[in-house]
Amino acid sequence: MSEAQKNQDQLMVEIRDLNKWYGEFHVLKNINLQVKRGERIVICGPSGSGKSTMIRCINRLEEHQQGEIIVNGTPLVEDVKKIEAIRKDVGMVFQHFNLFPHLTVLENCVLAPIWVKKIPRKQAEATAMKYLERVKIPDQALKYPGQLSGGQQQRVAIARSLCMNPDVMLFDEPTSALDPEMIKEVLDVMIELAHEGMTMLCVTHEMGFAKTVADRVIFMDGGQIVEENEPNAFFNNPEHERTQLFLSQILNH
Amino acid sequence: MKYDPQPTLPAPPGTLGVVGWMRKHLFNGPFNSIATVVLAYFIIIFMWPVIDWAILSADWIGTTRNDCTSDGACWVFISQRLNQFLYGFYPEAETWRLDLAFIMMAALIAWLIIPKTPFKGWVAAFTLLIFPFIAFVLLSGGYFGLESVDTHKWGGLSLTLVLAVVGIVAALPFGILLALGRRSHMPIVRSLSVVYIEIWRGVPLITVLFMASVMLPLFFPEDMNFDKLLRALIGITMFQSAYMAEVVRGGLQAISKGQYEAADSLGLGYWQKMNMIILPQALKLMIPGIVNTFIALFKDTSLVLIIGLFDLLAIMQASANDPNWIGFSTEGYVFVALVFWVFCFGMSRYSIHLEKRLHTGHGNRA
Numbered sequence: 261m262s263e264a265q266k267n268q269d270q271l272m273v274e275i276r277d278l279n280k281w282y283g284e285f286h287v288l289k290n291i292n293l294q295v296k297r298g299e300r301i302v303i304c305g306p307s308g309s310g311k312s313t314m315i316r317c318i319n320r321l322e323e324h325q326q327g328e329i330i331v332n333g334t335p336l337v338e339d340v341k342k343i344e345a346i347r348k349d350v351g352m353v354f355q356h357f358n359l360f361p362h363l364t365v366l367e368n369c370v371l372a373p374i375w376v377k378k379i380p381r382k383q384a385e386a387t388a389m390k391y392l393e394r395v396k397i398p399d400q401a402l403k404y405p406g407q408l409s410g411g412q413q414q415r416v417a418i419a420r421s422l423c424m425n426p427d428v429m430l431f432d433e434p435t436s437a438l439d440p441e442m443i444k445e446v447l448d449v450m451i452e453l454a455h456e457g458m459t460m461l462c463v464t465h466e467m468g469f470a471k472t473v474a475d476r477v478i479f480m481d482g483g484q485i486v487e488e489n490e491p492n493a494f495f496n497n498p499e500h501e502r503t504q505l506f507l508s509q510i511l512n513h
Numbered sequence: 514m515k516y517d518p519q520p521t522l523p524a525p526p527g528t529l530g531v532v533g534w535m536r537k538h539l540f541n542g543p544f545n546s547i548a549t550v551v552l553a554y555f556i557i558i559f560m561w562p563v564i565d566w567a568i569l570s571a572d573w574i575g576t577t578r579n580d581c582t583s584d585g586a587c588w589v590f591i592s593q594r595l596n597q598f599l600y601g602f603y604p605e606a607e608t609w610r611l612d613l614a615f616i617m618m619a620a621l622i623a624w625l626i627i628p629k630t631p632f633k634g635w636v637a638a639f640t641l642l643i644f645p646f647i648a649f650v651l652l653s654g655g656y657f658g659l660e661s662v663d664t665h666k667w668g669g670l671s672l673t674l675v676l677a678v679v680g681i682v683a684a685l686p687f688g689i690l691l692a693l694g695r696r697s698h699m700p701i702v703r704s705l706s707v708v709y710i711e712i713w714r715g716v717p718l719i720t721v722l723f724m725a726s727v728m729l730p731l732f733f734p735e736d737m738n739f740d741k742l743l744r745a746l747i748g749i750t751m752f753q754s755a756y757m758a759e760v761v762r763g764g765l766q767a768i769s770k771g772q773y774e775a776a777d778s779l780g781l782g783y784w785q786k787m788n789m790i791i792l793p794q795a796l797k798l799m800i801p802g803i804v805n806t807f808i809a810l811f812k813d814t815s816l817v818l819i820i821g822l823f824d825l826l827a828i829m830q831a832s833a834n835d836p837n838w839i840g841f842s843t844e845g846y847v848f849v850a851l852v853f854w855v856f857c858f859g860m861s862r863y864s865i866h867l868e869k870r871l872h873t874g875h876g877n878r879a
């Protein structure tokens with residue numbers, strides 16, 4: 261195996277010169293980002309800075325107009341089969357959980373493994389129960405999402421993504437819609453996941469989480485990556501004025 | 514501060530049960546009590562003559578109009594003509610075939626709507642894929658030694674049911690496809706769906722039936738003779754599927770973007786996403802609208818009268834013009850209305866039941 265290939269293999273997500281517009285509005289400007297296998301990235305920034313849009317580009321929930329996105333060696337192009345193949349390997353957790361309300365927790369978890377990965381139902385259910393146990397709600401497996409609390413629903417959503425055995429997980433403000441007392445139970449699951457070596461990109465304002473698990477913290481503003489550093493340096497010595505202002509606003513209250 | 518757990522007390526007397534309900538809803542305050550009494554009086558005053566005409570002084574038994582001697586309704590007319598109302602001009606010796614087909618259908622539907630019957634999937638597949646052929650063979654004959662019965666002899670309630678059931682079963686899938694087409698990202702599919710829906714929604718059903726029956730044959734070679742009933746069925750289905758499409762589209766729009774995104778992010782394909790995630794939720798939301806369309810369709814079948822098909826209403830009118838029974842059309846109309854009402858009310862109640870059963874609690878039902 262050549263050196264270049266090895267390097268390629270280790271890159272889980274690569275974003276090169278990414279540009280995106282909503283109509284006339286330029287939301288993402290020249291984004292460059294490389295995420296290695298097993299790396300944990302936290303992305304923060306004021307609302308409207310393009311951080312959600314950026315991670316949503318990675319599994320093509322948003323379409324980009326310029327630049328390249330390569331996920332696990334597969335370039336993301338306008339081809340339904342390629343897009344679906346990438347989505348199989350990229351898990352996503354949403355701010356509003358987006359569980360399927362007409363299906364039970366267990367059915368939520370086995371649906372995609374059975375229909376997308378063609379795993380036999382028995383095996384899919386066993387895997388689902390394993391992950392539900394890991395997020396500590398195996399006893400809720402036969403309930404409907406509407407019967408669970410927000411924190412429980414978000415943990416189910418994480419389990420649902422894990423059931424696809426993804427190579428990388430995207431978290432789009434996973435705790436922003438939760439009551440304060442439920443944030444911890446979700447963060448605990450995410451921390452555990454991080455310790456197990458999952459490649460993660462998290463859009464979040466939970467700075468405690470960033471300090472605990474992140475390998476790198478990225479600060480975005482106005483559709484650009486303003487600053488990128490390992491958490492210690494990021495929080496203690498932010499380089500840019502904009503970062504300093506943002507941190508002072510979210511940390512000192 | 515000291516905290517004392519309070520005991521749980523029974524509800525105050527007169528707030529529960531029938532007495533409690535009446536106090537709360539009928540007699541809460543002097544004005545409402547008077548209103549209740551006055552309205553009850555009017556209801557009795559107006560209902561009494563109806564009850565008297567329809568039941569108390571009605572004639573129930575006999576064979577001819579001479580048996581109707583009292584002032585009330587003459588139900589003898591209905592009972593004497595019941596066979597015609599049910600079977601139209603279907604040969605009397607063959608009506609068991611209609612009975613068999615409709616009993617089978619009723620049994621299959623019952624199997625499907627009663628909760629907890631086994632093999633629902635297989636029964637549903639049988640009902641949709643195999644039963645239509647059985648019913649067709651039974652009704653029109655010509656195979657297995659069954660005497661062939663031409664569709665112009667079909668009539669009465671059985672024709673109404675054929676029109677309604679075929680229309681309902683065919684309009685729903687077409688409507689769903691059209692609704693998906695209208696929301697498609699492919700411009701040609703979308704435009705075709707929009708054009709189809711807007712054209713069919715913009716013309717009255719009578720026009721559609723008239724075109725199907727009178728104008729369509731002009732465009733075909735003379736020896737090519739489509740069955741008139743088949744043409745009516747196609748017309749009704751195409752017309753109703755446009756309405757159904759708009760009902761379904763409403764349901765699709767009510768599903769949040771997050772559901773689409775969650776399905777996408779799991780790698781589900783378009784049809785998997787629609788079949789397993791979006792449509793089940795959308796159709797559940799749309800049950801009232803869908804059933805509303807079904808009910809309208811059921812009643813609209815009586816319009817086939819204008820192209821010379823004798824549905825329940827038409828055959829009743831024809832019977833009422835029989836010189837032996839002239840003057841009893843009121844009974845006929847009341848009977849037909851009652852039959853239509855029973856079917857429509859049944860659909861309405863089932864839709865309410867279905868809504869409750871499919872509700873999985875978007876928040877607070879334990």
